[in-house]
Amino acid sequence: MAKDKAPRKPRAETPKGFRDYSGADVVERRDMLAKISAVYERYGFDPLETSAVETVEALGKFLPDVDRPNEGVFGWQDEDGDWLALRYDLTAPLARFAAQNRNDLPTPYRRYAFGPVWRNEKPGPGRFRQFYQCDADTVGAPSVAADAEICAMLADALEEVGIARSDYIIKVNNRKVLNGVMEVAGLAGDDKEAERGIVLRAIDKLDRLGPDGVRALLGAGRKDDSGDFTKGAGLSDAQVNIILGFIEAKDIVNAQAQEDIILPVLNNDTLQLEQAVLTAQYGENPAKGPTDAGMRYNALLLSHLANLVGTSEVGMDGVDELSDIASLLEAQGYGPDRIVIDPSVVRGLGYYTGPVYEAELTFEILDEKGRKRQFGSVAGGGRYDDLVKRFTGQSVPATGVSIGVDRLLAALRAKGQAGQAPAGPVVVTVMDRDRMADYMQMVGHLRAAGIRAEVYLGNPKNFGNQLKYADKRNSPIAIIQGGDEAAKGVVILKDLILGAKIAENATLEEWKDRPAQEEVKVEGLVNAVKLMLLHQKGPLKLADYL
């Protein structure tokens, strides 16, 4: 409210919680998304890019993390009084698009999409208000074959971008099984919706809080390390035990099955297993081999779940669906080494109605305090049969997955699969500013030969600054032509990569053996640069000279 302030310069800053991406960050993400897109297209998915802005009524209230303060969207009122907002995910716009174009789209409609989404949340370390998502969804396919397909596609996409087969696991569960367990625990009915919400979110925190923390949240409540108290669902011990028995089903079955099935498969016979999976996928008799062990493990787990939900119809329905998914995946060679049934996966979002799935990266990284921990979740999704119905009134089955693009990129960097600085341009230096046309011509010839190249366009007075610039640009070669060279019709090529190596650790003999610069005729410039670039990549082969 201060008046009469002198006009001041605007701050050169992104708004709080926003950031820019430049250079390698942009290239790496683009490359990763191109690889994922190629997999999605191979599965028959078509690209879609909806507008970034939606009406608030179309977006609806489906934000995840409803127990977090300051959740919300960036919105404003347009001149007609309608409220508009930036999309907070790619699913709500898909539901709107599918409803809007329902008469023109094929049924089922498979689409993938990637792009920024925006959340009006409190920014924090690593938490931004604009971030990328990459989604794939199938709208209009009631069969869980669609869910199985998306899980298989997710596995293929992770491997395509560079995550090794042993470094990830996709966990599948079914909300219907969970609803069956809720029913058995006496938590069915519309009046128990709030309790069920607390239960869902508590289970979702199993990884972070462990069984005891989840037990506290299901019961009276939980005090965290800072002393803050979170109110619990207020369930009885008996109810809590039923729910914990469900989410720990995998561990229980694991313990039962360890000697019989799991150990030989997961530990001793990894090689045999992989071989068998390959045979299963491409060979003539996919039903043979250790995939049988996976089937037996799945059968054991499914029968355990069936016992847990025995009296609940919706629960049994869910177990059947999980069984179908497991069989369909097995038929394509995706065994529990890649895609596994795991009842501890619930996904926080309230709109899921059937199968839910999550991709976890299982390799270890060091956290900010230097402790080892698993990399964790990079993608998740599930079936949401009621989102399109909001618009049309008719139920439209849908299922889909969302990849956390920034997290997956961070994982690739942690595994050394991304993060290399892109190749810098060849820099033609300016020794004589009146001869800029000559330098532009050189650079034109280099570009015409497909070589990334530029003329130095800063103030050419200080030649040292030109070489510093080339260094900052990761330039492999600097090209120099002063008056003497021009008179002789030659240019000097300075090998900046070799130069840096020599500056670091070369002996005098090495330096003499292969000096970091050479003089070539102007006509031979392009070929000389090509050869030097090849040389920088490793020893030359005869073919390189041809």
Next chain:
Amino acid sequence: MAKDKAPRKPRAETPKGFRDYSGADVVERRDMLAKISAVYERYGFDPLETSAVETVEALGKFLPDVDRPNEGVFGWQDEDGDWLALRYDLTAPLARFAAQNRNDLPTPYRRYAFGPVWRNEKPGPGRFRQFYQCDADTVGAPSVAADAEICAMLADALEEVGIARSDYIIKVNNRKVLNGVMEVAGLAGDDKEAERGIVLRAIDKLDRLGPDGVRALLGAGRKDDSGDFTKGAGLSDAQVNIILGFIEAKDIVNAQAQEDIILPVLNNDTLQLEQAVLTAQYGENPAKGPTDAGMRYNALLLSHLANLVGTSEVGMDGVDELSDIASLLEAQGYGPDRIVIDPSVVRGLGYYTGPVYEAELTFEILDEKGRKRQFGSVAGGGRYDDLVKRFTGQSVPATGVSIGVDRLLAALRAKGQAGQAPAGPVVVTVMDRDRMADYMQMVGHLRAAGIRAEVYLGNPKNFGNQLKYADKRNSPIAIIQGGDEAAKGVVILKDLILGAKIAENATLEEWKDRPAQEEVKVEGLVNAVKLMLLHQKGPLKLADYL
């Protein structure tokens, strides 16, 4: 303000002025931007992706088209009271980014960027509130060599995406020359800023209104076809003549030079000219050949401009810069057949301070009324030396170009260079829903071989619907396996492309000669599909069978 309304379903609509892109629209834009990016990277430009949201103070008030009502941004106030807004172009965020990172960026900093921008304007036919831009800018290069480079790069980019060399022209002018002309016409000085603004915008409408319309706008004003009156700059006839003499300079010089230089180059010797340009760019003696004619044309035009601005220092400065740009471009083989000096180009934006440039597509299309007209402008830009200064207080020279992505894509479609429907997936139909696992396995084998394929995941009851679906998906092949086929270990491949042709116009003999479906062993499925896909592209060669 109606109360107690029954809750209603949200409308499934994009907000007014927004739209979605799907399928081929997404793919074509992505491919085009990838080609442009490759050219930009070859020129040494690095990618940048700034956040979509900026503070309003960082964006500043640099919107084009200030004479249009309802111009503006989409903005809102955040919880700290700061006003945030969606970026309206990619230049203002670059200025903010360059100021924010000025200690870390190389100087000069060459960057390219593409992405959506948003304008809070009245939507209309073909005018949207979210659209794509693709920009390239050089920050920190005072020399007009940077402007010349961007013009050359723009020419390369247009050719790379598929615009033929004879189908575009890049026009270059210089605001300093225009300012010199204003000075000569008595329009210098801070108190004449409003008049100069009107003059700029009037010249910018030359294409649309012709010389007489511009003359009216420079004088008392102009009544348009609808009867609406636009107030003019109120200049005297003498002043108007000076300015029109400037913007028509090219025509005057053209008339002077027609018999001497232009006609033989542009009409009679086109082939010779193209050959010479190629020689100039790649050959040994670039100063020879008809490029000399281009140089003579440029010299004639520049001396005419020098006469016009003779008494103005800034004007002469501008003529010298244009002369430098022309020489630098000539040295790289870009003659007036591709990049030409044209004083009628002014660009509407107020922030340009030196060279301005614009790419026009010169081929004709039919407008909505069926009349022939030139396709027109698809890109433009110029030098803006003061935008970064807003943040830092220090003048930072910068120049850059923005491509109208949607317009360029429309041009490619008009030339048949884009717009083909992408290849649809092979569709494995579902004859027996209990055997879904078998169908999933088939599709898995096809995908593993790199073939785009999917299982039909809708309700399989009506087989006709499955074929209709395949048709809607542009599917090349449908695969069918009922119980009989399964028992025999075979599948049926239905050639949907041949089938469509036969349905259209085949004789009975042709139909018998090559039926649109064939039966193959299950083991041979992948190879049979591969062969059929090849066959659909044209007659098979021996190598296709190996």
